[in-house]
Amino acid sequence: MEIIDKQIIDLPATAKVDIRKLDFSEIEEWIVNMKLPKFRAKQIYSWLWEKSATNFDLMTNLSFELRDELQKHFEILPIQVDKYQKSSDGTIKTRFILHDGNKIESVLIPVPDDNRYTVCVSTQVGCSLSCKFCATGLMKRVRNLSAAEIVDQVVLVNKQCREHFGHPLTNIVYMGMGEPLLNYQATLKSIEHITSPSGLGMSPKRITISTAGISKMIKKLADDGVKCNLALSLHAADDMKRNEIMPINENNNLEALMEALQYFYRHTKNRISFEYVALHGVNLSMSDAKNLAKHCRKFPVKVNIIEYNTVEGLPFGRAAMEETDAFGLALRNLDVTVTIRRSRGKDIDAACGQLANKE
Numbered sequence: 435m436e437i438i439d440k441q442i443i444d445l446p447a448t449a450k451v452d453i454r455k456l457d458f459s460e461i462e463e464w465i466v467n468m469k470l471p472k473f474r475a476k477q478i479y480s481w482l483w484e485k486s487a488t489n490f491d492l493m494t495n496l497s498f499e500l501r502d503e504l505q506k507h508f509e510i511l512p513i514q515v516d517k518y519q520k521s522s523d524g525t526i527k528t529r530f531i532l533h534d535g536n537k538i539e540s541v542l543i544p545v546p547d548d549n550r551y552t553v554c555v556s557t558q559v560g561c562s563l564s565c566k567f568c569a570t571g572l573m574k575r576v577r578n579l580s581a582a583e584i585v586d587q588v589v590l591v592n593k594q595c596r597e598h599f600g601h602p603l604t605n606i607v608y609m610g611m612g613e614p615l616l617n618y619q620a621t622l623k624s625i626e627h628i629t630s631p632s633g634l635g636m637s638p639k640r641i642t643i644s645t646a647g648i649s650k651m652i653k654k655l656a657d658d659g660v661k662c663n664l665a666l667s668l669h670a671a672d673d674m675k676r677n678e679i680m681p682i683n684e685n686n687n688l689e690a691l692m693e694a695l696q697y698f699y700r701h702t703k704n705r706i707s708f709e710y711v712a713l714h715g716v717n718l719s720m721s722d723a724k725n726l727a728k729h730c731r732k733f734p735v736k737v738n739i740i741e742y743n744t745v746e747g748l749p750f751g752r753a754a755m756e757e758t759d760a761f762g763l764a765l766r767n768l769d770v771t772v773t774i775r776r777s778r779g780k781d782i783d784a785a786c787g788q789l790a791n792k793e
């Protein structure tokens with residue numbers, strides 16, 4: 435494991451407007467009020483979202499006067515790398531510091547053999563859902579990230595990916611710290627910037643939103659016509675067990691969730707997967723496999739079984755490879771499409787459920 439330097443950052447403290455919270459029409463309105471030609475708004479927008487400029491001085495096709503005006507009225511609040519760690523398997527966990535001093539983490543998971551370079555981004559500082567097996571759940575929720583703070587993770591990890599692996603990112607999963615559907619507007623806005631030709635121009639088919647399961651918001655995703663894939667962090671296939679490990683299930687039971695996912699599939703035809711963390715002695719019995727298989731018959735879905743990494747202070751154990759493989763086989767025998775994901779970044783606490791801003 436390699437630990438790379440820590441930067442000390444001066445945090446800005448101003449009352450200017452965060453320009454990346456404005457949409458294009460608001461920037462255009464400001465430009466018109468300044469009695470400037472409308473195309474200036476396009477140039478500014480492109481600097482912000484296509485070229486990821488982190489200060490106004492970089493906007494070299496704008497006049498000095500305009501840059502000065504922008505400086506007076508607005509600010510850009512980029513996230514900055516605080517520290518990163520590279521695992522022996524190539525996974526890189528980066529801790530970012532936000533303009534208010536809060537910290538979040540992203541993980542870059544390279545799979546060169548498949549030409550797949552995935553970033554797992556965070557959407558909140560901490561998380562309010564308190565899943566019992568998750569290190570982030572121990573932190574409680576501090577605040578939501580802005581769309582720009584989510585996009586910044588993609589921009590910076592993409593840069594890191596090119597530097598370390600000579601390849602750009604190919605996939606984005608909203609599976610880091612926090613519940614994306616409880617930061618709905620910023621999540622959707624960030625996807626808009628990532629996929630738009632006037633932003634990063636990535637395909638929505640390469641983006642997966644992962645949710646612990648908020649049925650109302652899953653339907654809203656469908657109503658809003660999102661084009662990304664959806665992953666449900668299922669982890670238990672009956673309500674009693676799921677209530678025990680994921681308190682969110684008490685108000686969003688499996689029946690409501692499956693109905694919401696059916697609705698999502700009917701309206702979008704986007705890909706759905708179930709994430710299922712292998713917890714020793716908890717969710718890997720034959721009856722768990724049968725219950726899970728029943729849910730898989732309701733719409734086309736793939737199950738990803740994820741190896742668990744123990745978290746200090748939490749009572750769950752890692753399932754042995756044989757226990758996980760036997761569960762996978764039981765599911766396959768019930769005609770379920772299954773992938774077993776060997777854990778990545780174990781030595782740097784970068785695996786699923788381990789993100790906790792540890793020193």
Ligand code: SF4
Nearest residue numbers: 561564565568571612
């Ligand atoms: S698993 Fe996801 S939703 Fe659950 S506490 Fe952790 S970060 Fe939050």
